Amino acid sequence: MRNTIKVAALSATAVLALAACSSGKTDDTSTAGSSGASGNKNIAFVQGVAGDEFYITMECGIKAKAAELGYTVTTQGPQKFDPTLQKPIVDSVTASKPAAMLIAPTDVTAMQAPLEQAAKAGIKVVLVDTTVNDPSFAVSQISSDNVGGGAAAFEAIKAAKPGGGKVLVISTDPGVSTVDARVKGFSDAAAKDSTFKDLGVQYSHNDPATAANLVSSALQKDPDIVGIFATNLFSAEGSATGVRQAGAKDVTIVGFDAGPNQIKALQDGTVQALVAQQPSTIGSDGIEQADAALTGKTVNPKIQTGFTIITKDNLSGEGGQAAYKSTC
Amino acid sequence: MSTITKPAQAIETSSSHGSFLERLKAMQSVWILGVLIVIFGAFAVLSPTQFLTTGNITNIMQNVSIWAVIAVGMTFVIITSGIDLSVGSVLVVSSVVSAKTMEALGGEGWGVALVGLLVAVVVGLLWGILNGFLVAKAHVPPLIVTLGTLSVALGIAQIITGGLDIRSAPTVLQDSIGYGRIAGIPAISLIALVVVILGGIGLHKTKFGRYTYAIGSNETSARRVGIGVDRKLVQIYALSGFLAGLAGLLSLAQFGTTTIAGQSLTNLNVIAAVVIGGTSIFGGLGSMFGSMVGLFIPATLQSGFVIIGVSPYWQTVAVGAILIAAVYVDQQRRAAASRGKGV
Numbered sequence: 001m002r003n004t005i006k007v008a009a010l011s012a013t014a015v016l017a018l019a020a021c022s023s024g025k026t027d028d029t030s031t032a033g034s035s036g037a038s039g040n041k042n043i044a045f046v047q048g049v050a051g052d053e054f055y056i057t058m059e060c061g062i063k064a065k066a067a068e069l070g071y072t073v074t075t076q077g078p079q080k081f082d083p084t085l086q087k088p089i090v091d092s093v094t095a096s097k098p099a100a101m102l103i104a105p106t107d108v109t110a111m112q113a114p115l116e117q118a119a120k121a122g123i124k125v126v127l128v129d130t131t132v133n134d135p136s137f138a139v140s141q142i143s144s145d146n147v148g149g150g151a152a153a154f155e156a157i158k159a160a161k162p163g164g165g166k167v168l169v170i171s172t173d174p175g176v177s178t179v180d181a182r183v184k185g186f187s188d189a190a191a192k193d194s195t196f197k198d199l200g201v202q203y204s205h206n207d208p209a210t211a212a213n214l215v216s217s218a219l220q221k222d223p224d225i226v227g228i229f230a231t232n233l234f235s236a237e238g239s240a241t242g243v244r245q246a247g248a249k250d251v252t253i254v255g256f257d258a259g260p261n262q263i264k265a266l267q268d269g270t271v272q273a274l275v276a277q278q279p280s281t282i283g284s285d286g287i288e289q290a291d292a293a294l295t296g297k298t299v300n301p302k303i304q305t306g307f308t309i310i311t312k313d314n315l316s317g318e319g320g321q322a323a324y325k326s327t328c
Numbered sequence: 329m330s331t332i333t334k335p336a337q338a339i340e341t342s343s344s345h346g347s348f349l350e351r352l353k354a355m356q357s358v359w360i361l362g363v364l365i366v367i368f369g370a371f372a373v374l375s376p377t378q379f380l381t382t383g384n385i386t387n388i389m390q391n392v393s394i395w396a397v398i399a400v401g402m403t404f405v406i407i408t409s410g411i412d413l414s415v416g417s418v419l420v421v422s423s424v425v426s427a428k429t430m431e432a433l434g435g436e437g438w439g440v441a442l443v444g445l446l447v448a449v450v451v452g453l454l455w456g457i458l459n460g461f462l463v464a465k466a467h468v469p470p471l472i473v474t475l476g477t478l479s480v481a482l483g484i485a486q487i488i489t490g491g492l493d494i495r496s497a498p499t500v501l502q503d504s505i506g507y508g509r510i511a512g513i514p515a516i517s518l519i520a521l522v523v524v525i526l527g528g529i530g531l532h533k534t535k536f537g538r539y540t541y542a543i544g545s546n547e548t549s550a551r552r553v554g555i556g557v558d559r560k561l562v563q564i565y566a567l568s569g570f571l572a573g574l575a576g577l578l579s580l581a582q583f584g585t586t587t588i589a590g591q592s593l594t595n596l597n598v599i600a601a602v603v604i605g606g607t608s609i610f611g612g613l614g615s616m617f618g619s620m621v622g623l624f625i626p627a628t629l630q631s632g633f634v635i636i637g638v639s640p641y642w643q644t645v646a647v648g649a650i651l652i653a654a655v656y657v658d659q660q661r662r663a664a665a666s667r668g669k670g671v
Contacts, residue, residue: 050641074637076634079593079644080590080592080593081589082587082589082590082592083583083585083587083590084579084583084587084590084591084594085590085593087391087583088387088391088627088630088631089630089634091384091387091388091390091391091631092384092387092630092631092632092634092635093634093635094383094387095378095379095381095383095384095387095631095635096375096378096634096635096637097377097378107493107583107585107587108495109493109495109583109584109585110583110584110585110587112584113502113506113507113584121383173491173493173589174491174492174493175492175493175495175585203491205589206589
């Protein structure tokens with residue numbers, strides 16, 4: 001019986017200690033029953049996956065804008081880009097009754113119902129980066145013009161390899177609205193150009209190791225691939241590794257997203273160009289729209305942000321500014 | 329009846345064989361329940377208006393339902409001192425085959441849904457029988473067998489679909505099972521509750537359950553006493569597969585899509601929950617009630633941490649620590665029993 005009491009006391013102390021160390025969530029005695037009540041200045045940000053520099057940069061933009069407007073932000077994210085892991089988090093966030101939720105849904109179908117429930121509970125939902133099948137419950141959707149981004153990636157490969165050749169796309173998973181749009185932009189642009197042969201899309205499940213294996217196998221099969229378009233950060237990391245593993249020379253890799261590893265790969269020359277989104281802008285736009293919805297101003301239902309093409313040449317200038325951060 | 333000298337490591341049963349043994353078992357379940365109550369109480373104190381709402385509690389219940397169904401089978405398997413790592417992949421492949429069948433049949437009604445259910449559990453059952461056969465007859469260790477079938481099942485799911493999720497579950501499934509409520513309780517939780525109760529009765533009150541404990545406690549003795557161990561093992565793994573198939577259909581109902589890239593941590597989460605609940609990985613000890621309490625601990629921790637705003641990484645730290653503590657207590661218990669406290 002002594003052991004039982006000891007362990008129980010230990011667990012209680014541990015939980016209370018962790019709570020004391022927690023940052024962000026402040027005293028909620030002022031919130032009324034409805035989360036939309038004035039005085040509720042809490043906003044929750046649910047990332048697509050934790051530990052991804054794209055979402056960390058977005059978090060930095062969110063926190064900066066929120067501090068300006070007087071909101072407190074808590075950030076949560078699943079360990080993997082997986083709706084089965086994101087749904088319980090969204091449910092808990094809904095229960096914590098923030099005034100607004102900024103979220104990057106990890107699946108167009110699976111996250112539909114949980115987010116509709118959040119909206120029904122009175123939380124203003126802003127979709128950042130990805131979206132769902134029917135976003136009518138959300139007050140605003142903010143993302144990059146991913147179709148344009150995919151087309152720009154093709155233009156970057158075309159500029160490096162004017163003679164044409166085989167091109168390959170490494171994507172993450174089908175059903176993620178943003179990367180699907182990038183793939184579409186790229187494939188449509190490639191289809192219009194007869195000098196290039198599109199070898200299609202391979203899916204790396206957002207795992208750099210898988211991307212590396214896919215690329216080295218593809219290069220074994222088609223050693224004359226001239227260009228690879230990697231549709232997000234992890235895919236770009238893995239593709240660069242795969243090209244190095246296969247020992248291939250003169251493959252133009254254009255990556256999407258500009259994390260520290262990709263910037264380094266750009267400097268080393270393994271990747272030739274990066275299409276960088278503006279996650280910081282997406283984040284701060286998200287807070288602005290949430291604030292507009294909460295204070296009754298006009299809301300912009302759809303915002304498309306732009307992107308920057310980073311090459312070795314402009315790294316010291318505007319390219320360097322557009323790189324993603326790993327801490328705020 | 330002559331006086332029976334209690335064996336050093338008694339076969340765990342639910343009827344009272346002696347007050348000390350009963351107290352030991354009760355203490356394990358009570359201990360785990362106590363931990364859950366402490367955690368729950370701590371979050372309730374820290375965040376009363378948000379954590380302690382019916383909405384949040386029903387959400388926690390809804391989110392553990394699928395794992396609860398799998399945990400029933402896993403409890404049986406772990407009590408036999410085996411393990412089943414393939415449950416996540418069997419869930420995925422069952423939901424894939426089921427979704428493909430329902431898509432081919434077309435229609436949104438209950439007839440199609442029932443066919444889908446049948447297909448899902450049959451696929452799960454077949455994988456379970458394969459696992460059991462390899463463990464019992466081919467004498468491959470369960471860890472290796474299920475590690476292998478984990479990869480094979482997932483690979484087959486990806487081959488069937490080309491890696492693309494199938495997003496067409498009949499609407500009746502999503503509306504009434506996935507998100508429907510009966511008297512305010514989520515339908516999916518009620519289904520899981522029924523499965524858990526049946527599993528509990530099967531484990532604690534039937535011969536099948538007794539044999540399960542016997543095999544886990546001492547397989548050689550079980551064989552010598554005349555229990556058809558091979559047959560029972562096949563049946564137990566088949567049960568685990570069957571329930572993973574059912575979980576596949578429930579997952580389809582809840583998410584509306586097959587989540588092929590997901591479910592990779594499901595097996596470890598369910599095993600951790602079952603072990604935290606007091607089931608010994610060395611076999612012979614465990615209870616269904618304990619497994620269910622063990623399931624609620626990680627889910628409550630995560631929900632609480634998100635609500636009070638603690639980084640999500642602390643949740644995995646906490647669950648890992650509690651898991652080690654649970655196995656430590658189990659070892660203490662076994663040492664006490666083998667020191668002959670019951671004799």
